[in-house]
Amino acid sequence: MRVHNYLLALVCSITFFACNDKKKEVRKPSPQEETTPQIKLASKAEVILNQAIEAHGGNLYNSANYSFVFRDNTYHFKNDNQNYEFTKISKKYNNITIDVLKNGKLYRTVNGDTVNLNEKQIKGATGGINSVIYFATLPHKLNDASVNKTYIGDITIKEKNYAVLGITFNQEGGGEDFDDQYRYWINTETKKIDYLAYNYSVNNGGVRFRAAYNKRVVDGITFQDYTNYEAEVGTPLDQLPELFETGKLKELSKIKTEDIINLSTK
Numbered sequence: 001m002r003v004h005n006y007l008l009a010l011v012c013s014i015t016f017f018a019c020n021d022k023k024k025e026v027r028k029p030s031p032q033e034e035t036t037p038q039i040k041l042a043s044k045a046e047v048i049l050n051q052a053i054e055a056h057g058g059n060l061y062n063s064a065n066y067s068f069v070f071r072d073n074t075y076h077f078k079n080d081n082q083n084y085e086f087t088k089i090s091k092k093y094n095n096i097t098i099d100v101l102k103n104g105k106l107y108r109t110v111n112g113d114t115v116n117l118n119e120k121q122i123k124g125a126t127g128g129i130n131s132v133i134y135f136a137t138l139p140h141k142l143n144d145a146s147v148n149k150t151y152i153g154d155i156t157i158k159e160k161n162y163a164v165l166g167i168t169f170n171q172e173g174g175g176e177d178f179d180d181q182y183r184y185w186i187n188t189e190t191k192k193i194d195y196l197a198y199n200y201s202v203n204n205g206g207v208r209f210r211a212a213y214n215k216r217v218v219d220g221i222t223f224q225d226y227t228n229y230e231a232e233v234g235t236p237l238d239q240l241p242e243l244f245e246t247g248k249l250k251e252l253s254k255i256k257t258e259d260i261i262n263l264s265t266k
Helices: 002-027 031-035 044-056 058-063 119-136 237-245
Strands: 065-070 073-080 083-092 095-102 105-110 147-157 160-169 181-187 193-200 206-218 221-231 250-255 258-262
Touching (some): 044 058, 044 160, 044 181, 073 119, 095 119, 105 119, 147 237, 193 237, 206 237, 206 258, 221 237
Antiparallel strands (some): 065 073, 065 258, 095 105, 147 160, 160 181, 181 193
């Protein structure tokens, strides 16, 4: 009897391990599964941002060719998918200065003559052009590889609902002011940016809040002006909507994009 029970236990043990081995084989992915690329689901921040980009112009930005006037200077931006050419034309006295930023490389002419710039001048001119085009074409550039997007939550400003996005930049590809922090309040109904804010550390630092107005669509792309407000240095960006609603922000200026022309139709 003991021999019989031993044999029975041995058979059961063999069967148990064999079943376990079969289970392990079932769990092992097939060669086809191993080679199938995994689909990365978009985060909520990415979904909200992509909806905003689509609402403001979407794929039209990829081949956009526009000019506009900002603070008495004329700007052009011409996009060809990954290639771009930004131009700034300024006039002072009898001199016409043209800066052309083409795929990251800056060229300057004054009255038609090429001017050689030092590194500091190149950085200053490049940053200036990029900044103006960046704000004029928001939120087009917010999907660049150097941009980090975070969904902050939902709030109400002046009885309208907004999704809040936090934006930071990597040092590589983020420009000179990569450590600036941004907030974008995106209207949940229109999917467009109604408010934005940012802080910066240069020149002793600052905090700004902008409220959009004069929204207009020019051949499919939205352009809007902003009222620019100032808050005390160190004010958390997420407190700015409440300060705005209660009239505790100081108005600094108007950010106007004027005389907009779609050059591709000319």
